[in-house]
Amino acid sequence: MKDKVKVSLLVWNLSTNDGFIRASLLQTALNRLGYEVEILGFLFGKELYKAIPPEAKIHTIAGSNYPNFIQSIRKILKLIDGDIIYAIKPQPASFGVALLKKLYSKKPVILDIDDWELSWHGGDKWHYRPQLKQLAKDLLKKDGALRLPHHPLYLKLMENLVSKANAVTVHTSFLQQRFGGISVPNGKDTFLFDPARYNPEESRSRYGLSEYRVLMFPGAPRPYKGLEDVLIALDKINQPDLKLVIVGGSPYDNYDEQLQQQWGRWIIKLPNYPADVMPDVVAAAHIIVVPQRDTPETRAQFPLKLTDGMAMAKPVLSTRVGDIPEILGDTGYLVEPACPEQIAEQIQSIFQDLDLANARGMKARQRCIDKYSIEAMASTLKSVITRL
Template structure:
């Protein structure tokens, strides 16, 4: 079903920075490019996603329910070979409107090149501050001839990869060439401007009425546990260490932190398991269609973000997972989280294991109240953080571009 729209249906090309199985392709329909696609399709537009896949994948990643065009591209393909692959992809991009996700050469850069030849308008969506992963404003390229030669011509030269921070800084300087900017956090808005479009959730798919939590816990081997769930990829800025230290303090064998999917980026999962394995249950990566069932097994969804630039720039998708499924949510007072929850969850200071421990005890001692808050959170999600809510805002964005 589509939302009523006075706009003529368009062919819209969403350009994604990495469509490999370790990039955006790993998460299926659960992350920003696919949420934007769903919202645009609600408006009656025809959407196709384009991107490189930083693996030698044969065939390129396929994602159910989406029209995807991706070309395999080895991580260190180097220049000028990368230009050849990128040129092939640009030739396939056929939208009336180009929507680049992320300020990266492999998304926004390709969109600008296509704009030069096709004169199609470009929207860029900023869902992260890419430079925050490299030290933000403190990062500088140490320019000297020897270093430049190594970075450009050695087999693993850093400048061979198009997402090197030097190129990311260049992308920021090219932002005025976009017709319009969209973003999903206040932090991004203060830095780059743009129209606020929250991450929406498919609230018909994420519907708690479809699941019995006790049966789901039994299915996944969680019977008898008090389940704290983190349905995302662990990374140092996500604050899971604070939760695990809190579990050390509580020292209750029936309390478990369930991590779903793990991290494709590094060995951070292993480090957590080595130190706190007795508190962790790790479930495998799950298709988005099965995530509501997984989330239904939780007693509490934990979103313990740390107060870092990386966290401030992000809209935690696991937050709306929990809200849509009417779960009690325990989160930190970081970035937009307090505003998103607006009294429908429980908040503590970041990096505060003692506060987390106290709040975990309190929630389990007052579960009726916590579950009532969860129901309020679902209603808030339906009103402000659904795919339909995204579509309403996107309708105005597209009208302004046209």
């Protein structure tokens, strides 16, 4: 008799954070329920995503384009031995592989959808209607578009197969309305992210921020994340001790350099830090800013930066986009998206009565514990797996 039920978590690309962070949170929650959990996936880059800790139990297979990718699929199918297969994202390299394994093993498949993959390609407006000559090029040329395992045509196919999963988990209402399933919001380790364990003044001193009032964005800048709106707001306020601290920078492009060129006087850049150091970094903030703009991509997202701030009892300033108002409830500060004037007003209002704002931050921490902790995540997952 096996002592534990084993869950195999499939991530389509372990060279990036596109799926690993969600898989890691699910792994932590499932471990707390007593399940044995492994993470498997493909490497479509040269190395593992840098934030994956060396001690992590990860099995990887080199990814490639079609037709060689078929051999990669055969290799990973032999490695999947969980009693339950949990695919992260409706990607061919995760959900597609899980369905193949289900065909001959009869093992149940759970599909987790933490983002709308097609939104990055235009969403429902995207269509593939090539001429015959273009289709031949896309299929037969060495660099043909249809040789990419993550081509949007295959993503669309995967979306049409969502009903073949035995269960579906999602983490925003947008995704639930689109795909159905059970809501399992990202959980935060509220023991690690506990403000009682950190001293904000010491943290600010440690990271060279003692002289400043700190607006912190603990993530990778992208145009849709609205940092330009915060920087325009700082132009309007024009108080030199206010700084936007960006933690980590962009691994995707040079967008953060563009911000630096135009608004460098307001920006302080900090490097990437290991996950266990991030609470100490967040402790240095006076306000956490999550100024999402309203786009098809952001409506489907659950920004983890929200619960970073909530768990650390920080005032969180964000926008009315997607699930953000529901996540924060009455514990945060909300403005309309792409509205620097409102951001400027809220920043000034928060600093005029920082004690009141910090009291609201404590309410945010309790809300995070109740609704968005690893324990809350585990409780929902238990009911999902019990139904299988």
